[in-house]
Amino acid sequence: MLKIFFLQDKFKNSGVFVKDGNCLKLNRTVVLVVISLLVALIGLLFISHNEGYYHKTIAKVTALTDQYSLDKQTDNQRIQAVILNGSYKGQEVTLENKAANSQALNLKFKINDEVFVQVQGDINKRAISAEITGFKRDNYIAYVTFIFVVLILSIAGSKGLRSLSSLVINVLIISVVFALYLRGGNLILVSSVASFLFIFTSLFLVGGINRKTFSAILGTILATLMAMLIALVIFKATDGNGIHYEEMEFLTSPPEPIFIAEILIGTLGAIMDIAITMSASIQEMYNRNPHVERKLILNSAREIGKDIMGTMTNTLVFAYFSGSIPMILLWLKNGYPLYEIVNINISLEVIRILTGSIGIVISIPITMYIAMVLLKNHKIGLRS
Numbered sequence: 001m002l003k004i005f006f007l008q009d010k011f012k013n014s015g016v017f018v019k020d021g022n023c024l025k026l027n028r029t030v031v032l033v034v035i036s037l038l039v040a041l042i043g044l045l046f047i048s049h050n051e052g053y054y055h056k057t058i059a060k061v062t063a064l065t066d067q068y069s070l071d072k073q074t075d076n077q078r079i080q081a082v083i084l085n086g087s088y089k090g091q092e093v094t095l096e097n098k099a100a101n102s103q104a105l106n107l108k109f110k111i112n113d114e115v116f117v118q119v120q121g122d123i124n125k126r127a128i129s130a131e132i133t134g135f136k137r138d139n140y141i142a143y144v145t146f147i148f149v150v151l152i153l154s155i156a157g158s159k160g161l162r163s164l165s166s167l168v169i170n171v172l173i174i175s176v177v178f179a180l181y182l183r184g185g186n187l188i189l190v191s192s193v194a195s196f197l198f199i200f201t202s203l204f205l206v207g208g209i210n211r212k213t214f215s216a217i218l219g220t221i222l223a224t225l226m227a228m229l230i231a232l233v234i235f236k237a238t239d240g241n242g243i244h245y246e247e248m249e250f251l252t253s254p255p256e257p258i259f260i261a262e263i264l265i266g267t268l269g270a271i272m273d274i275a276i277t278m279s280a281s282i283q284e285m286y287n288r289n290p291h292v293e294r295k296l297i298l299n300s301a302r303e304i305g306k307d308i309m310g311t312m313t314n315t316l317v318f319a320y321f322s323g324s325i326p327m328i329l330l331w332l333k334n335g336y337p338l339y340e341i342v343n344i345n346i347s348l349e350v351i352r353i354l355t356g357s358i359g360i361v362i363s364i365p366i367t368m369y370i371a372m373v374l375l376k377n378h379k380i381g382l383r384s
Contacts, residue, residue, distance in 0.1 A: 033153045036161055040149040047142040051084040051114070058084045058136055059093060061113045075099045075108055081115070083127065088119050093130040107135055114139065159206060166205040173197050191261040195224070195268050207276060212283045215374045219275040219367025224268050226366075227359030231263060231351075248348070259348060266320075266352055267359040270312055274360055275367045277308055282371040297372055305364035316356045320349040 051058045059081035067076045079095040095117065099106040109115065114136040120129045152160035177194045181187045199220050207213035248255040281304050285297055321328075331341045342350060 033157055033161065036153055036164070037150065040146050044142050044146045047138050050138070054085060056116045056133075057086045057088065057119055057130075058114055059095070059117045059130065060084055061109050061111050061115065062092075064109065064111065066108075077109060079109060079132075081117070081130075083117070083119070083130075084114070086119075087125055088121060088127045091127045093117065093119065093127050095130055095132055097132055109135075162205045166202045169201045169205075170198055173201075187257045187261050188264075191264055195264055196221075198265075198268060199272065202272060203276060207280075211374045212279045212371070213276075215282075215367060215371040216272070216275040216279040218370050218374075219278070219363055220268070220272050222370075223271045223275070223359050223363030223366050224264070226362050227267050227271070227355055228260075228264055230358055231355045232260075262348075263352055263355050266316075267356045270316055270356050271359045271363045274305075274308060274312060274363045278305060278364060278367040279371045279375075282368065283375050286375050294372070294376075298368075301368045301372075305368065309360060309364060312360050313353075313357045316353050316360075320352050324349055 061079055061081050063080040065078045067078070075098075077097040077099065079097055081093055081095055083089055083091050083093060095115070097106065097109060099108040115132050116134040116136060117130045118133050119127050121127050149164065152163060154160075156163065173194050177187075177190050180190045199217055203213050203217050203220070207216065248258065251258065278301065282297060282301055285292060285300060328341055332338070
């Protein structure tokens with residue numbers, strides 16, 4: 001009996017149970033996190049054994065031999081594989097794979113890799129020959145996704161679960177944007193409406209319905225509108241001079257609306273991060289001392305804003321330039337000077353960075369003053 005009471009007390013203090021009157025009930029947050037982890041694990045196991053749901057034929061590499069070409073620029077692989085699905089399931093086939101050292105177009109395979117194959121068979125349904133048509137990557141994507149889900153739920157708990165929910169909703173919203181655009185919708189208008197949905201779903205789901213989130217939403221909307229207005233005025237005043245759309249030349253529609261939509265969505269993400277950080281910081285200061293002087297709040301908020309301003313601007317630089325590294329290296333190897341690469345070939349990335357940075361700088365004072373008014377004044381009818 002003593003042991004039972006000891007275990008009950010141990011679980012009570014562990015956070016797994018919460019006290020409700022004279023009863024102990026399971027903590028809802030813990031239950032949600034455990035259920036989410038189980039769903040993620042089930043999804044991982046399903047994707048690891050989902051060959052039967054593919055219409056394409058899939059083969060698993062069981063053995064291989066590598067042989068480099070004379071110039072050592074390509075690796076010729078002779079692969080033994082077993083077919084996992086379809087009418088040839090269980091049969092072994094021999095595959096040939098030629099992979100360049102860069103592996104940009106053709107990959108080098110390893111044992112236990114799964115590949116899509118096209119099989120030629122005889123009238124008795126025996127596989128005579130087969131050819132690799134692609135690489136099955138969903139297993140690796142599932143592993144990384146599972147690690148991400150485990151980490152975010154372990155560290156953030158219910159807030160992590162809400163963050164995952166907002167991520168899924170935002171992906172669905174983006175899918176709707178693409179679908180409407182392909183059906184002839186105005187991309188700028190659709191992206192603007194989607195941006196409002198991004199703001200509300202992301203901030204309300206993660207931050208909850210309270211003054212902190214409300215001030216972050218107002219700050220995000222105002223700062224994004226001002227940043228986009230400044231960018232559009234500059235585009236109009238300069239008649240688009242200095243903007244080179246060469247990297248979008250493959251498009252069959254005018255690139256300007258697409259570029260503006262890119263700027264809007266990219267800037268929005270950075271501003272949301274800044275706005276919720278500023279609102280949360282000011283709320284924490286008020287929670288610590290509800291009677292703190294306005295001047296002290298202003299000074300503290302400015303210092304916080306200065307710190308995050310530099311890091312977020314660098315984040316934009318890294319995010320936009322990282323995707324251009326292969327092309328930058330190619331142009332440098334072909335003798336193009338760096339200033340010409342920046343001025344012409346990656347001018348779109350530079351404009352995205354500048355617009356996003358303007359939004360970051362503007363969002364700090366806007367959100368700071370909005371949060372100070374809303375969080376200090378408790379008459380707006382929302383829970384803190």
